Amino acid sequence: MKLDRSRTLIELSQLLNCEFVGEVNLFASGINEIHLVEPGDIVFVDHPKYFDTTLNSAATVIIINKMVECPAGKGLLIHDEPFTAFNELINHFRPFEFSQHRIDPTSVIHPKAKVHPTASIGPKAVIGSNAIIHANVSIGHHCSVGENTIIHANTTIGSDAFYYKTRPEKFEKLISCGRVIIEKDIEIGANCTIDRGVTGDTVIGEGTKFDNLVHIGHDTKIGRQCLFAAQVGVAGCVTVEDKVTMWGQVGCIANVTIGSGAVILAKSGIGKSLKGGKTYFGSPAGEARKKLKELATLSQLSK
Amino acid sequence: MKLDRSRTLIELSQLLNCEFVGEVNLFASGINEIHLVEPGDIVFVDHPKYFDTTLNSAATVIIINKMVECPAGKGLLIHDEPFTAFNELINHFRPFEFSQHRIDPTSVIHPKAKVHPTASIGPKAVIGSNAIIHANVSIGHHCSVGENTIIHANTTIGSDAFYYKTRPEKFEKLISCGRVIIEKDIEIGANCTIDRGVTGDTVIGEGTKFDNLVHIGHDTKIGRQCLFAAQVGVAGCVTVEDKVTMWGQVGCIANVTIGSGAVILAKSGIGKSLKGGKTYFGSPAGEARKKLKELATLSQLSK
Amino acid sequence: MKLDRSRTLIELSQLLNCEFVGEVNLFASGINEIHLVEPGDIVFVDHPKYFDTTLNSAATVIIINKMVECPAGKGLLIHDEPFTAFNELINHFRPFEFSQHRIDPTSVIHPKAKVHPTASIGPKAVIGSNAIIHANVSIGHHCSVGENTIIHANTTIGSDAFYYKTRPEKFEKLISCGRVIIEKDIEIGANCTIDRGVTGDTVIGEGTKFDNLVHIGHDTKIGRQCLFAAQVGVAGCVTVEDKVTMWGQVGCIANVTIGSGAVILAKSGIGKSLKGGKTYFGSPAGEARKKLKELATLSQLSK
Numbered sequence: 007m008k009l010d011r012s013r014t015l016i017e018l019s020q021l022l023n024c025e026f027v028g029e030v031n032l033f034a035s036g037i038n039e040i041h042l043v044e045p046g047d048i049v050f051v052d053h054p055k056y057f058d059t060t061l062n063s064a065a066t067v068i069i070i071n072k073m074v075e076c077p078a079g080k081g082l083l084i085h086d087e088p089f090t091a092f093n094e095l096i097n098h099f100r101p102f103e104f105s106q107h108r109i110d111p112t113s114v115i116h117p118k119a120k121v122h123p124t125a126s127i128g129p130k131a132v133i134g135s136n137a138i139i140h141a142n143v144s145i146g147h148h149c150s151v152g153e154n155t156i157i158h159a160n161t162t163i164g165s166d167a168f169y170y171k172t173r174p175e176k177f178e179k180l181i182s183c184g185r186v187i188i189e190k191d192i193e194i195g196a197n198c199t200i201d202r203g204v205t206g207d208t209v210i211g212e213g214t215k216f217d218n219l220v221h222i223g224h225d226t227k228i229g230r231q232c233l234f235a236a237q238v239g240v241a242g243c244v245t246v247e248d249k250v251t252m253w254g255q256v257g258c259i260a261n262v263t264i265g266s267g268a269v270i271l272a273k274s275g276i277g278k279s280l281k282g283g284k285t286y287f288g289s290p291a292g293e294a295r296k297k298l299k300e301l302a303t304l305s306q307l308s309k
Numbered sequence: 310m311k312l313d314r315s316r317t318l319i320e321l322s323q324l325l326n327c328e329f330v331g332e333v334n335l336f337a338s339g340i341n342e343i344h345l346v347e348p349g350d351i352v353f354v355d356h357p358k359y360f361d362t363t364l365n366s367a368a369t370v371i372i373i374n375k376m377v378e379c380p381a382g383k384g385l386l387i388h389d390e391p392f393t394a395f396n397e398l399i400n401h402f403r404p405f406e407f408s409q410h411r412i413d414p415t416s417v418i419h420p421k422a423k424v425h426p427t428a429s430i431g432p433k434a435v436i437g438s439n440a441i442i443h444a445n446v447s448i449g450h451h452c453s454v455g456e457n458t459i460i461h462a463n464t465t466i467g468s469d470a471f472y473y474k475t476r477p478e479k480f481e482k483l484i485s486c487g488r489v490i491i492e493k494d495i496e497i498g499a500n501c502t503i504d505r506g507v508t509g510d511t512v513i514g515e516g517t518k519f520d521n522l523v524h525i526g527h528d529t530k531i532g533r534q535c536l537f538a539a540q541v542g543v544a545g546c547v548t549v550e551d552k553v554t555m556w557g558q559v560g561c562i563a564n565v566t567i568g569s570g571a572v573i574l575a576k577s578g579i580g581k582s583l584k585g586g587k588t589y590f591g592s593p594a595g596e597a598r599k600k601l602k603e604l605a606t607l608s609q610l611s612k
Numbered sequence: 613m614k615l616d617r618s619r620t621l622i623e624l625s626q627l628l629n630c631e632f633v634g635e636v637n638l639f640a641s642g643i644n645e646i647h648l649v650e651p652g653d654i655v656f657v658d659h660p661k662y663f664d665t666t667l668n669s670a671a672t673v674i675i676i677n678k679m680v681e682c683p684a685g686k687g688l689l690i691h692d693e694p695f696t697a698f699n700e701l702i703n704h705f706r707p708f709e710f711s712q713h714r715i716d717p718t719s720v721i722h723p724k725a726k727v728h729p730t731a732s733i734g735p736k737a738v739i740g741s742n743a744i745i746h747a748n749v750s751i752g753h754h755c756s757v758g759e760n761t762i763i764h765a766n767t768t769i770g771s772d773a774f775y776y777k778t779r780p781e782k783f784e785k786l787i788s789c790g791r792v793i794i795e796k797d798i799e800i801g802a803n804c805t806i807d808r809g810v811t812g813d814t815v816i817g818e819g820t821k822f823d824n825l826v827h828i829g830h831d832t833k834i835g836r837q838c839l840f841a842a843q844v845g846v847a848g849c850v851t852v853e854d855k856v857t858m859w860g861q862v863g864c865i866a867n868v869t870i871g872s873g874a875v876i877l878a879k880s881g882i883g884k885s886l887k888g889g890k891t892y893f894g895s896p897a898g899e900a901r902k903k904l905k906e907l908a909t910l911s912q913l914s915k
Contacts, residue, residue: 107729144730144747144802195471237542239861255560518783576863
């Protein structure tokens with residue numbers, strides 16, 4: 007997420023009421039998770055295991071729970087609870103906007119878009135030309151729907167990421183300030199759910215088609231011209247390249263990449279990254295030929 | 310789909326701006342896919358593999374991309390892109406009606422039906438006596454719900470078929486002009502999705518009960534007194550006969566038949582037609598006894 | 613379900629127009645299924661196999677289809693169709709209330725709760741302080757949502773139990789008069805469905821988090837600080853103890869108990885009760901280590 011305007015390290019330390027290390031006038035212009043950071047970004051780290059990666063990342067400002075040596079050109083914000091501090095910054099820069107309107111007045115709907123009288127469009131959401139938004143669809147704040155796109159009834163675009171920090175006595179929610187970007191020429195079936203990115207974007211690529219009851223997790227990128235049949239579920243932070251087909255009820259674990267042109271047969275469970283151009287089956291999914299041979303072997307042995 | 314009135318072959322050729330072969334005054338009265346055609350119907354074919362089947366089908370008018378010999382009593386419309394031409398005819402005879410009303414004024418709701426103030430009823434939809442339509446349900450255009458039927462909240466009836474032609478650079482959508490017919494004494498759970506037929510009807514038989522989050526694909530026929538537990542998904546063009554039970558999270562591939570009285574155990578994946586009166590398990594599903602024996606064999610071998 | 617006020621055995625026999633055995637002035641104060649009965653409750657039994665259990669249960673009044681000896685301190689209502697009679701009592705004491713209002717005037721919404729202008733709140737439902745109810749959520753009659761709870765768009769709370777008696781020619785619905793109780797500090801994802809109890813309550817425990825498209829059946833009790841990923845489905849009458857994790861697309865059969873701290877890996881199908889503190893996998897689910905070894909054995913044998 008980009009900030010509305012840049013903030014200095016000292017401003018940030020005052021906001022969080024914490025110490026800082028680094029140049030007072032260092033500027034931060036965005037806020038992101040570690041796997042998305044760009045120069046100018048604020049990031050957080052709270053486990054020594056990830057200190058080095060984070061300190062050496064592109065991030066400009068690092069919220070950290072230990073006084074460590076500050077890398078050149080960066081700033082540190084020393085805070086007991088970096089996760090909580092990160093949430094504080096999100097709340098400050100993109101405070102949760104609960105719309106009191108079915109169609110929020112800050113949304114932008116193209117005059118050639120069709121929006122059913124029961125659909126909801128949140129704050130700062132954008133609906134493109136010739137998009138068709140069916141009954142009871144909910145488009146969350148800051149999400150966008152491209153031109154020539156159809157979204158069927160009762161679908162939810164922009165629900166929060168399923169992302170918590172496990173504390174001894176509760177789960178602490180990481181506030182989602184990212185977006186869902188639905189490119190153009192897309193069709194999303196009925197009763198689907200697409201979560202927003204935590205700080206970045208969940209993206210559905212041009213020309214992709216989803217059947218009903220499909221779930222897409224936060225920060226996942228779906229390529230162009232993919233086909234997902236009904237009840238497919240893809241977890242967060244997944245990269246699905248172009249022209250991937252997933253048949254009915256396929257599931258996919260978080261943080262993996264599915265190569266271009268891969269075909270995943272129905273009911274498979276993807277547990278690791280898969281190379282493109284091949285057909286997969288099973289749970290955990292492997293090459294279909296091998297998995298089907300295994301089933302034949304078992305059938306033979308059982309006789 | 311039946312046309313509002315019959316059209317001559319010459320009228321159709323003018324509509325599509327294409328050549329024709331056959332009697333000028335031949336009448337077409339309907340439009341259908343090949344597996345549904347009846348005498349009087351218009352159908353399309355664009356692959357030589359299916360030319361014979363289509364030319365010998367009950368269809369009266371065939372949109373085809375090659376000049377072939379015209380069977381007696383039939384007419385041909387010669388068009389480079391039969392799929393696109395078929396869509397043009399659907400758009401002409403049943404133009405997409407996007408309602409601007411929550412309850413479309415052309416819908417017919419029985420005075421003894423109960424419709425929640427947040428439910429949507431599309432153009433020409435019909436709701437029968439004593440039907441109960443819960444919050445945020447969407448009943449699409451031309452769909453019908455029989456008497457004594459309950460539809461729980463957030464369910465979508467009449468979303469479009471998931472049906473595309475793969476072009477080199479995009480998926481071309483086959484426009485759905487069919488309906489969903491929900492007969493009487495039926496209960497449909499919350500957040501279910503039932504797609505309309507492409508040109509024919511998706512049918513849910515009398516006395517059948519669905520739990521929540523069930524998906525039914527286009528043109529599928531579900532028999533009488535079936536029980537589908539939560540999260541079952543049945544693809545398009547499936548025939549499920551009477552008194553079939555599918556337990557939770559069962560999936561079923563397209564174009565198969567499930568015989569009367571079959572029981573499919575939870576999480577099974579149906580990959581072929583199944584005979585009635587038996588119990589099935591596994592993915593791909595087989596007779597439960599055999600599949601459970603295979604699992605026991607594997608457990609034994611692994612020790 | 614508790615009755616609004618106690619009824620005597622004779623009042624009940626008059627209501628049902630049936631014979632009774634026992635003291636005329638015996639009082640009934642509630643109505644429940646056999647697994648939930650407490651002293652004061654009315655229960656029904658219609659199969660000789662369950663006569664003894666029911667007659668010896670805590671129930672005070674038993675609707676039964678055979679004249680049997682009446683246990684001391686209890687009353688019997690002799691009725692040909694106890695199931696139908698039970699439904700009659702539910703209809704009498706808690707008649708189905710179909711709200712004509714988006715926000716029913718008998719609901720109680722805390723002034724600090726945020727309810728989206730498209731969400732529905734049914735009769736006598738209660739929404740706690742700082743609860744956030746997103747677009748198109750449906751909260752059914754008599755259900756309650758605790759403080760600091762978030763319910764994402766298009767979720768259905770309080771759909772009816774999927775519970776029928778199989779008659780030769782139809783399924784007879786058992787009318788659901790129970791509730792859904794969502795305790796505090798809970799997050800429920802988008803397009804989830806939580807069924808109400810038949811006569812008791814479906815309960816979601818404090819601090820528990822659900823991702824999208826999760827289904828919970830009637831009378832199921834989910835403990836505290838559980839995490840359910842997307843598309844998990846748990847059937848009716850299940851007890852899930854505290855701190856249980858179910859990953860994506862896990863399914864769970866009815867009437868089992870999942871022990872505290874159990875972790876169920878993605879796509880598993882739970883077919884029996886599972887002890888706490890362990891990790892499970894497969895369908896049917898077993899200890900993950902054993903199941904993964906079986907898969908390795910099969911892969912080896914197939915080479």
